[in-house]
Structure formats: C-alpha cells, structure tokens
Amino acid sequence: MDKAIDISTQALSYPQKHIPDVAQAAPGLVQLAQSTLDPATSLAHAHTAAAGKDSDGARTVGLDAKLQVVDENQHFTKTLDEHMKGWNLADAGFNYDVVAVFGSQSTGKSTLLNRLFGTRFDVMSETERRQTTKGIWMSKGQDMNVLVMDVEGTDGRERGEDQDFERKSALFSMAVAEVLIVNIWEHQVGLYQGANMGLLKTVFEVNLGLFLAAKQKGKEKGSSQDKTLLLFVIRDHIGATPLANLRNTLTADLNRLWDGLSKPSGLESSTIETFFDLDFVALPHKLLQPEKFEEGVLDLRKRFKSPQEGGDVYVFKSKYHRRIPADGISTYMGTIWDAVVSNKDLDLPTQQELLAQFRCGEIASQAFELFSTAVAAFPPSPGAGKIDSSLGARMAAAIASALKSYDTAASRYHPAVYARQRVELVSKLHAALHPLYVSHLKNLHKLVLREYRVEIEQAIRGEGYDFALVVRSAREKAEKTFEKEAKAVVLEESGWSVEEQRAGLQEDMDQVAELLRKEETRKMVAVIERNIKRQMSDTVELALNKPSDDMWDKVLSAFKAALAKAEEAYLKKAKSFNCTQEEMDGALSLLRRRSWLALRSKLQEHTAEAPMLGKLKLVFEDKFRYDADGVPRVWKPEDDIDLIFRKAKDSVLELIPLYAEIKPSDPFNAFELPSSSGPTGVVDPAAASADEDFDFQESLQLLSPSAQSSLSNRFRREADAYYIEAKRSMVASRAQIPYWIYGVLTVLGWNEFVAVIRSPIYFTMLLVLGAAAYVTWSLGMTGPAIAVARGVTNEVVRTVNEQLHNYFNSQSADAHASRSHHQRHAVPIPASNYTAEEIELKEKPSRDKAE
Ligand SMILES: Nc1nc2c(ncn2[C@@H]2O[C@H](COP(=O)(O)OP(=O)(O)OP(=O)(O)O)[C@@H](O)[C@H]2O)c(=O)[nH]1
Known part of the structure; x- marks a missing residue:
C-alpha cells in the first residue's frame, strides 16, 4: 500500500471528527488542516499548519x-x-x-x-x-x-x-x-x-x-x-x-x-x-x-x-x-x-528553578494587574473625617483574589521559588494598599475624636453629671469604635500596626477632655464667684451704710465664711473632674483672687463719690438733725447749733479714712492673698486679666488720698447747706404770733360766751353737745371723735396761723432784711406752738432730699 492509501486511511480515521471541530472554532483553519493531507503542500505550511486568523485578524491555532x-x-x-x-x-x-x-x-x-x-x-x-x-x-x-x-x-x-x-x-x-x-x-x-x-x-x-x-x-x-x-x-x-x-x-x-x-x-x-x-x-x-x-x-x-x-x-x-x-x-x-x-x-534542576522564577514573576505580575483593576474600581474616598467601613473587606477580597490567581498557577512551580515570590507579591499588594489604610486611619481618627467631643459636650449640657464618668464612658465608646474600624483595615500578615494612631488618638482625646475640663472648671469658678458676689451684696450694704469701727470686721468675716463655703463646693466637684493637686491649687487660688476682686468691686461701687456722699450725709443728718435718742431735733434758741454742727461734721469727716481702706479692727478677721506679677493661667486663660499684676496691699485701698480730699470738700459744702437751713428754720420760727393776741381774743370773745350761757337755745345746744360727748365716751368712740375734732381743729388753727403769719410777715419784713446773714443767736421757738405732725411734715422733705 502506498503513501496515498496511508493518508486516506488517516483522513477517514480522525478528520471526520476533527475537521468539523476546527471548522467550528475557526473556519479559516479547515483549509489549512486539510492541506496537511497533501504531502506535497505540507512542507509549505511548516510553521503555521492548521493555524489561521480569526475575524479580528488575531492569529488562531x-x-x-x-x-x-x-x-x-x-x-x-x-x-x-x-x-x-x-x-x-x-x-x-x-x-x-x-x-x-x-x-x-x-x-x-x-x-x-x-x-x-x-x-x-x-x-x-x-x-x-x-x-x-x-x-x-x-x-x-x-x-x-x-x-x-x-x-x-x-x-x-x-x-x-x-x-x-x-x-x-x-x-x-x-x-x-x-x-x-x-x-x-x-x-x-x-x-x-x-x-x-x-x-x-x-x-x-x-x-x-x-x-x-x-x-x-x-x-x-x-x-x-x-x-x-x-x-x-x-x-x-x-x-x-x-x-x-x-x-x-x-x-x-x-x-x-x-x-x-x-x-x-x-x-x-x-x-x-x-x-x-x-x-x-x-x-x-x-x-x-x-x-x-x-x-x-x-x-x-x-x-x-x-x-x-x-x-x-x-x-x-x-x-x-x-x-x-x-x-x-x-x-x-x-x-x-x-x-x-x-x-x-544542561542542569535541569537549575533550569526548572529559573523557569519557576520567570514564570512565578510573570504570574505575580498578572495577579497584580488583576488586583490593580479591582482596587481602581473601589468607590472614591468618602472625604475627610468620614470612613468607609467596608474598605477593609474590599481590600482583603482584592488581595485574596490576587493571591488565589497567583497560587493557582504558580504553586505548580518550584516550591521555594513559588513561596519566595508569593511573599514578594503579598508585600507588593500590601504596599499598594497602604496609602488607603493610612488615609482610612486618619479619617477614623478625626471621626472618632469628633464623636468623642460631641458625646461629652452633650452629656455635660444637662445637670447632675459626673464629669469623670462622662469622659470615661465617651472614651470607652470612642476606643471601641476605633479598634473595630481600625482592625477591619489591618490586613493579615501585613504587619501594619494601629499603635501609633491609637496613641495619637488617645493623646488628642486627653487634650479634648482637658480643654473641656478646664472650660467646666472655669464655668464652675464663675458660678461660685457669682454666688459669693450675691451673698456679699447685702452684707456689704448693711455694713457700709452703718459705719462703725468693726465695719470691716463684719465684711471680712462674712467674706471669709462665704469663700470657705465656695472652696468646699469647688473641691467637692473638682474631684469628679480628676483634677490634679496642682490644678486644684491653681483653681482655688484663682477662685480666691476673683472672689476678692468681686468683693472689692462691690466695695468700690459703695465707696464711689456719689454713694459715699450719700452715706456721709445720712450719718451727718443722724448726728445733726436728731438728738442722742434719735428724736428729731427742733432748734430752740438755747441750742448751740454751731457746736452741734461742728461735732457732727467732724465725726463724719473722721469716717472718710475708715472707708478709705479695708482694715479690720481685729487682726483675726484680716484676709490676705499673695500678690503676683504675672498670670497663673492654670484654669482659665480668659481670666488672665484677673491674674496679671495683682497687688493685694494696693487692693485694700478703696479711696486714694485725692479721692478722700475731694469727698471731704464736697461733704463740707453739703453740711454747710444743712447748717444754713437749720439757721433759717430758727429765724423763721421767731416770726410767730405773740401770746397777748390770745388774751385779746379771750377778752373780745367774753361777751359771746356769756350770751351763749344765757340763751336757752344756745344752752340747750350746749347740753345736747355734752350729752353727745357722754354717749360718745360711753360707746368708746372717744378716740375717733377726738381724731376728727383734732383734724378739724388743726385745719382751723393752720388756716388761722397762716393768715396771721402772712399778716405779721409783711409787718416785720424790713426788720429781717436789716439782719446780718451770719447772725448766730438762736431765737427760742415756743415748742407748744407746733404739733408733732407739723414738725414731721416740716422735716421730711429735707430728709428725703438727703437720702
Ligand atoms: N513497511 C512499512 N512501511 C511503512 C510502515 N509505516 C509506514 N511505512 C512507510 O514508510 C515510509 C516512511 O514513512 P514515514 O512515516 O514518513 O517515516 P518517517 O520515519 O517519519 O520518515 P522521516 O520523517 O523522513 O524520518 C512511508 O512511505 C510509509 O508508507 C510500516 O509499518 N511498515
């Protein structure tokens, strides 16, 4: 059998099955495949036998x-x-x-x-x-x-x-x-x-x-x-x-x-x-x-x-x-x-190792490309202070998929080479993801810190909180969130550590707590200071309105008591703030100083010139216009008005130095604070003004010498006015109705009296009046009746006096004009001519004015 027979046998045995497959895969290949049956043409296709081009022009086999x-x-x-x-x-x-x-x-x-x-x-x-x-x-x-x-x-x-x-x-x-x-x-x-x-x-x-x-x-x-x-x-x-x-x-x-x-x-x-x-x-x-x-x-x-x-x-x-x-x-x-x-x-093991190195490298590159594509498809970063909780899972998935792809192909190669290249790939993958990890942690840090601050601020907005407890619980929550989210992005075998970020976060949280604590302490000190001011307000007013030698003792002992209470209140609360001894000392020192300055400012309000003048005038009035029993003085001719005036004035002028300096009579009541030439700044930078250049001795001085002399001069002028007024009232009281006038009136009215006695009508009326008086007395209505009668009488007398007064005034006008302004001889005033009410009415306007 010749070669043609052989070939035809092959064609029958395999191609029937095979060619349709190729035709299906790439029709262009069929012709080439068939050509291999012809030995004459087969050599011409040595390199490309059964290969062709697909519809895209790409070579196919x-x-x-x-x-x-x-x-x-x-x-x-x-x-x-x-x-x-x-x-x-x-x-x-x-x-x-x-x-x-x-x-x-x-x-x-x-x-x-x-x-x-x-x-x-x-x-x-x-x-x-x-x-x-x-x-x-x-x-x-x-x-x-x-x-x-x-x-x-x-x-x-x-x-x-x-x-x-x-x-x-x-x-x-x-x-x-x-x-x-x-x-x-x-x-x-x-x-x-x-x-x-x-x-x-x-x-x-x-x-x-x-x-x-x-x-x-x-x-x-x-x-x-x-x-x-x-x-x-x-x-x-x-x-x-x-x-x-x-x-x-x-x-x-x-x-x-x-x-x-x-x-x-x-x-x-x-x-x-x-x-x-x-x-x-x-x-x-x-x-x-x-x-x-x-x-x-x-x-x-x-x-x-x-x-x-x-x-x-x-x-x-x-x-x-x-x-x-x-x-x-x-x-x-x-x-x-x-x-x-x-x-x-030809050293095959070495060749295999070299092959493994080459191929594992190639496979690793392909895996990395796959990974890069996956990472590029990640959603964009949510922005500063925000995190994407799924980032860790996505990163892990990208790495797992890249490693799977590497492992599948590369694990067939030389084990040592495969393992070595795998380690390199893993570290390359981790390095590529590291910026994402770092940015995630930064944002997480910001987020957690913000939430931590908000949490504390909200908790201390209410009443009755324990600051230390609030901070601790907020911190626990923040740390928990941080740990959870940070761990999620720490990839296995990456060797990444969140230790540094954790330490940074803790430091920042400490700072936030510290700031809030200082703010709280400042608020607390301010509240305590306000309380002291309120408490001291009445005491200061009472003490300074009634000047006495122990005036400052009263003020200072009350101040010390209030301050001691305030300090106790502060220390009680400061414990929940976890304040250090140094901080507590600083806060207490500030509290003392600010309280003292608050007291001093209250005292300054009271010792300003106008209120001081008021106080002095009141004291002067008490001494000049009232007698030792506190009864209003009605000047009589025998009164030595000049002496009384001088005594009252001198005693008031002596009070000015008492007001001028905070100085208790009993050294036990003395209060002292250390002076400072710079800010202590422990608690509240805003209160730095209270800290700067504080001189305690200077703070004891309320009235400077010039202020004292100015006050003294003004008081003298006011006192002189009182003196003149007193003098005038004495002169005025001399222009009264002569007693003989009443005798004349009695003589002139005798006939009318006899006429009333003799007239049955008038007499009857007199009897009726007597009976009415009896009934009134027996019914216990004497008081009201007398009051009514007195009122009517007073009115009548006042009207009569006024008329007479006007009459005599016009008579003696010339005589008064010729009198010297500085005449110092008092003219006795018949006290019986004035009722108590009249005196009261006369005195009141001038006192009101003084007050
Ligand atoms: N006698 C005999 N001849 C055969 C046999 N198989 C193939 N041939 C023939 O031997 C010759 C050579 O066949 P090939 O298959 O080309 O031999 P080869 O060894 O591949 O030849 P080269 O590739 O040139 O080295 C052909 O003419 C075949 O027909 C066999 O089993 N017995």
Missing part, C-alpha cells in the same frame, strides 16, 4: 495544528505559547504528558504517531523516498492531553554523518519527554552495530550527562523524575520471532551498550534500570497485515490514552512526569533548547 518547534537551522519556535493555547493546554497545569519518537529516518515514525495520536505529521511520499521530518515537530494528541514530538530521524541522509543534531535532539527530548518511543524495524533487532544502537548510546550518554550536571550542582535531579520510559516499538513484526525473544535480544544489547559507557564516579555499578524503564511492543507489518497493524495500533493507543484504558501498562506514569506546568512549557523548552544549542551543561 487549531486543536490539530502542528508546530515545528525546532527548525532545520536549529532555531526554537516563538509560537509555542500560542499553540499551547490553541491546543487548550495552556491552563492544563500538570495535566498533560509529553512523548517523543526516535528512530532511523523513514521508519514510519510519523505514520505511527499519526495513527496513535491522531496527529497530522508529514509522512514521506512513497514515490520520492526522501526525508520528510526535519527538526522537531510537535502536535497535540487527539482527545488526549499529550504533546507529541516527532523528531528528525537519525542517520539522516541530508545531514550525513553529522551526529550533532541527533545529540541535541536527544538531550532536548530527554529533558522534556516522559516517554521515548524508539521505533525500529524487526529486522534491525540484534544488529548491535546498527544506527539504532548509536542513537541509544547517545540517549544513554545524554542521560548520564544530565544526571552528572545535576549532581555537580549539589542537587539530585530535583523535582524532575529520575526515570524515563523507553518504549521500543518493533515494526513489521512478522511473528516468526516471539516478542519475548526480541525483548531479550534487545535488552542484552542495551546492557552491553550500557556497560560499555564510561560512567561517572559513583555510577560505575549502575544499570540501565537505574535511569530507564524498558518496554517493548511489536506491530505487524502495515502493508502486509493492515488489519492486524490497525489492531496493534489501537491497542497501543489505549496505553497512551488514559490510566483507565491503559491499565497497568499505561505509559504516562506520574513518576515519569517532568513536573513542568503547562503554562511554563514554552519558556522551559526554549531555555532548554538554548542551553543545548550553546553546548552548556
């Missing part, structure tokens, strides 16, 4: 695409990654296997692979009989995650005797493939000197080289598996020689070959089995026994397909797996090939 990973010029492909994606293997992790085929040129290797795996490797045209596979080709097995490598045949006619490529491809295949299929004709078995033995010798040497390189680096073969399966597929097995015999022959040849190798020290006694598992399969002649050949191929396929189908003879045992994650295979193979081409010692 079909599931059945094949790729020349290493070309004739020993260049490694740049599109393996792309093909891995096209083969749906990029995310396979470790869930894939690699098989490579070795053998002499044109021994049906490509044919075998295509039959076994459904691949589309080029098959030699029967007519041309020339080498078809050049370099190394790769494709994916149909319906199985297997990367199949078709390696250029050994003893290639076109490469002549050059063993260079053979060695390089063996090294490369050994580094990446789990299973090496060694394809030999049955008739070649036993030909020890043949090309196959040369190839196997190369394979063995390469393997020993790899092992040695790893050992020299101080490493075992690392995570790559120690063994490789060599699967000998004996082609064109006629059946005359049983497979067991062929196996024995081949094994004996291999051992002989192995023994002939110069092995590194320590491996002298090693056998092939130390590094390889050997297996043997025979396939009937493809052309002579096509059905049996097909059966054999199908059986063999099962061994590659799955553990279930393969059973015990499943070839891809996990011990052969190279442990290169699928997403890193492209990089790995590329670096391996570079090392092979540049004739470097």
Whole structure:
C-alpha cells in the first residue's frame, strides 16, 4: 500500500471528527488542516499548519495544528505559547504528558504517531523516498492531553554523518519527554552495530550527562523524575520471532551498550534500570497485515490514552512526569533548547528553578494587574473625617483574589521559588494598599475624636453629671469604635500596626477632655464667684451704710465664711473632674483672687463719690438733725447749733479714712492673698486679666488720698447747706404770733360766751353737745371723735396761723432784711406752738432730699 492509501486511511480515521471541530472554532483553519493531507503542500505550511486568523485578524491555532518547534537551522519556535493555547493546554497545569519518537529516518515514525495520536505529521511520499521530518515537530494528541514530538530521524541522509543534531535532539527530548518511543524495524533487532544502537548510546550518554550536571550542582535531579520510559516499538513484526525473544535480544544489547559507557564516579555499578524503564511492543507489518497493524495500533493507543484504558501498562506514569506546568512549557523548552544549542551543561534542576522564577514573576505580575483593576474600581474616598467601613473587606477580597490567581498557577512551580515570590507579591499588594489604610486611619481618627467631643459636650449640657464618668464612658465608646474600624483595615500578615494612631488618638482625646475640663472648671469658678458676689451684696450694704469701727470686721468675716463655703463646693466637684493637686491649687487660688476682686468691686461701687456722699450725709443728718435718742431735733434758741454742727461734721469727716481702706479692727478677721506679677493661667486663660499684676496691699485701698480730699470738700459744702437751713428754720420760727393776741381774743370773745350761757337755745345746744360727748365716751368712740375734732381743729388753727403769719410777715419784713446773714443767736421757738405732725411734715422733705 502506498503513501496515498496511508493518508486516506488517516483522513477517514480522525478528520471526520476533527475537521468539523476546527471548522467550528475557526473556519479559516479547515483549509489549512486539510492541506496537511497533501504531502506535497505540507512542507509549505511548516510553521503555521492548521493555524489561521480569526475575524479580528488575531492569529488562531487549531486543536490539530502542528508546530515545528525546532527548525532545520536549529532555531526554537516563538509560537509555542500560542499553540499551547490553541491546543487548550495552556491552563492544563500538570495535566498533560509529553512523548517523543526516535528512530532511523523513514521508519514510519510519523505514520505511527499519526495513527496513535491522531496527529497530522508529514509522512514521506512513497514515490520520492526522501526525508520528510526535519527538526522537531510537535502536535497535540487527539482527545488526549499529550504533546507529541516527532523528531528528525537519525542517520539522516541530508545531514550525513553529522551526529550533532541527533545529540541535541536527544538531550532536548530527554529533558522534556516522559516517554521515548524508539521505533525500529524487526529486522534491525540484534544488529548491535546498527544506527539504532548509536542513537541509544547517545540517549544513554545524554542521560548520564544530565544526571552528572545535576549532581555537580549539589542537587539530585530535583523535582524532575529520575526515570524515563523507553518504549521500543518493533515494526513489521512478522511473528516468526516471539516478542519475548526480541525483548531479550534487545535488552542484552542495551546492557552491553550500557556497560560499555564510561560512567561517572559513583555510577560505575549502575544499570540501565537505574535511569530507564524498558518496554517493548511489536506491530505487524502495515502493508502486509493492515488489519492486524490497525489492531496493534489501537491497542497501543489505549496505553497512551488514559490510566483507565491503559491499565497497568499505561505509559504516562506520574513518576515519569517532568513536573513542568503547562503554562511554563514554552519558556522551559526554549531555555532548554538554548542551553543545548550553546553546548552548556544542561542542569535541569537549575533550569526548572529559573523557569519557576520567570514564570512565578510573570504570574505575580498578572495577579497584580488583576488586583490593580479591582482596587481602581473601589468607590472614591468618602472625604475627610468620614470612613468607609467596608474598605477593609474590599481590600482583603482584592488581595485574596490576587493571591488565589497567583497560587493557582504558580504553586505548580518550584516550591521555594513559588513561596519566595508569593511573599514578594503579598508585600507588593500590601504596599499598594497602604496609602488607603493610612488615609482610612486618619479619617477614623478625626471621626472618632469628633464623636468623642460631641458625646461629652452633650452629656455635660444637662445637670447632675459626673464629669469623670462622662469622659470615661465617651472614651470607652470612642476606643471601641476605633479598634473595630481600625482592625477591619489591618490586613493579615501585613504587619501594619494601629499603635501609633491609637496613641495619637488617645493623646488628642486627653487634650479634648482637658480643654473641656478646664472650660467646666472655669464655668464652675464663675458660678461660685457669682454666688459669693450675691451673698456679699447685702452684707456689704448693711455694713457700709452703718459705719462703725468693726465695719470691716463684719465684711471680712462674712467674706471669709462665704469663700470657705465656695472652696468646699469647688473641691467637692473638682474631684469628679480628676483634677490634679496642682490644678486644684491653681483653681482655688484663682477662685480666691476673683472672689476678692468681686468683693472689692462691690466695695468700690459703695465707696464711689456719689454713694459715699450719700452715706456721709445720712450719718451727718443722724448726728445733726436728731438728738442722742434719735428724736428729731427742733432748734430752740438755747441750742448751740454751731457746736452741734461742728461735732457732727467732724465725726463724719473722721469716717472718710475708715472707708478709705479695708482694715479690720481685729487682726483675726484680716484676709490676705499673695500678690503676683504675672498670670497663673492654670484654669482659665480668659481670666488672665484677673491674674496679671495683682497687688493685694494696693487692693485694700478703696479711696486714694485725692479721692478722700475731694469727698471731704464736697461733704463740707453739703453740711454747710444743712447748717444754713437749720439757721433759717430758727429765724423763721421767731416770726410767730405773740401770746397777748390770745388774751385779746379771750377778752373780745367774753361777751359771746356769756350770751351763749344765757340763751336757752344756745344752752340747750350746749347740753345736747355734752350729752353727745357722754354717749360718745360711753360707746368708746372717744378716740375717733377726738381724731376728727383734732383734724378739724388743726385745719382751723393752720388756716388761722397762716393768715396771721402772712399778716405779721409783711409787718416785720424790713426788720429781717436789716439782719446780718451770719447772725448766730438762736431765737427760742415756743415748742407748744407746733404739733408733732407739723414738725414731721416740716422735716421730711429735707430728709428725703438727703437720702
Ligand atoms: N513497511 C512499512 N512501511 C511503512 C510502515 N509505516 C509506514 N511505512 C512507510 O514508510 C515510509 C516512511 O514513512 P514515514 O512515516 O514518513 O517515516 P518517517 O520515519 O517519519 O520518515 P522521516 O520523517 O523522513 O524520518 C512511508 O512511505 C510509509 O508508507 C510500516 O509499518 N511498515
């Protein structure tokens, strides 16, 4: 059967299923895929077989695409990654296997692979009989995650005797493939000197080289598996020689070959089995026994397909797996090939570690990009003094998702590298979130502090609160909020600490409490001061309106008592403010000073010139216009008005120095305060004026000498006015009705009296009046009647006096005018001429004026 038959068989066996898949995925690929059926055109599509472009112009790769990973010029492909994606293997992790085929040129290797795996490797045209596979080709097995490598045949006619490529491809295949299929004709078995033995010798040497390189680096073969399966597929097995015999022959040849190798020290006694598992399969002649050949191929396929189908003879045992994650295979193979081409010692563990570093870095970058996108989608910051309580959860979610993405892909790589890069990634993620964390904490600080202040202010707005309790409860609440919200943004393993912010917050809360406490203390001191002022107001008024030697004793003893009470009240409340001793001393000192100044200002009100003059006048009036018994004085001619005036005036003038200085008669009542030349400022900066330059001794002085002299002068003038008035009243009282006038009136009225006695009518009337008087007396109505009578009489007398007074005044006007103004002789006033009411009425207006 010729090559055309072979190809048509392939087309029937796989493409029916396969092509529709490709057509569905990318219609452009179908044509290319089909072209691979034609050997004449297949080479033209070496690099892009079964690849096309999708509607967006992006390059696409079909599931059945094949790729020349290493070309004739020993260049490694740049599109393996792309093909891995096209083969749906990029995310396979470790869930894939690699098989490579070795053998002499044109021994049906490509044919075998295509039959076994459904691949589309080029098959030699029967007519041309020339080498078809050049370099190394790769494709994916149909319906199985297997990367199949078709390696250029050994003893290639076109490469002549050059063993260079053979060695390089063996090294490369050994580094990446789990299973090496060694394809030999049955008739070649036993030909020890043949090309196959040369190839196997190369394979063995390469393997020993790899092992040695790893050992020299101080490493075992690392995570790559120690063994490789060599699967000998004996082609064109006629059946005359049983497979067991062929196996024995081949094994004996291999051992002989192995023994002939110069092995590194320590491996002298090693056998092939130390590094390889050997297996043997025979396939009937493809052309002579096509059905049996097909059966054999199908059986063999099962061994590659799955553990279930393969059973015990499943070839891809996990011990052969190279442990290169699928997403890193492209990089790995590329670096391996570079090392092979540049004739470097191929140290697989190091290569794997380098791969791990490269890939883990790439995966970490992708994870970080994912994370950055997620963080960029966070809602904007709520602004100063506001917080977003869900920030912590969102940050944690972004980190978790980034790490999950990293872990999924990177955990397949070298564990130490994976772990190291993970730590780096985590710290990078944390660093990216740190500004958010810092700003969150700042805002949280502001928020909590504001709430703390408001809480206290509201609580102390009412009455009967305990300041310390209010502060403590507000603080507990604030700290709780801070802890809860701060912890929410502290990410695991971030090493972030809220200690500094916590300490700052506590400091600020202390300051706020301190300010509020000072404000409270200030208010309290002000209230106490007001109370003292009120309490002292009456005492001061009473004491100063009745000047006496113990006037200041009364004032000061009352002040001291009030102050002691105030201090007690302060100390009682100050305890709930948690004031320190120093603060309490400061507050008490201020309280004393302000109370003293309040008292002094009250005293100053009373000792200002006008009220002082009033007080002095009152005292003077008491002494001048009233006698020692407090009875209003009615000046009689015999009174020594000048002496009384002088005494009263002098005694009043003596009072001015008493008012001028706060000086108790009893030293026990003395009050003292320390003077200061600067502000104490402990409690209330607003009260600084009370603190500045306070001189206690100076504060005792109420009237300066000049004020005293001014007051004294004004008083003298006022007193003189009283004197003149007194004098005038005495002169006026001299212009009275002479006594003889009453005698004249009696003489003139005698006849009328006799006439009344003698007249029966008048006499009867007199009797009636007498009877009425008796009845009035017997009924106890004498008092009211007398009052009425007196009132009428007074009125009559007043009217008569007035008339007479006017008359006599006009008579004596000239005589008065000639009198000297300073005449000092008193004229006696007949006291009997005035009733008590008259005197009262006369005195009142002048007293009211004085008051
Ligand atoms: N006798 C025989 N011939 C076969 C068998 N399988 C394939 N052939 C033929 O052998 C020739 C070479 O086949 P290929 O599959 O191209 O062989 P190859 O080893 O891949 O060749 P290169 O890629 O050039 O190294 C083809 O003409 C096939 O028809 C087989 O089992 N027995």
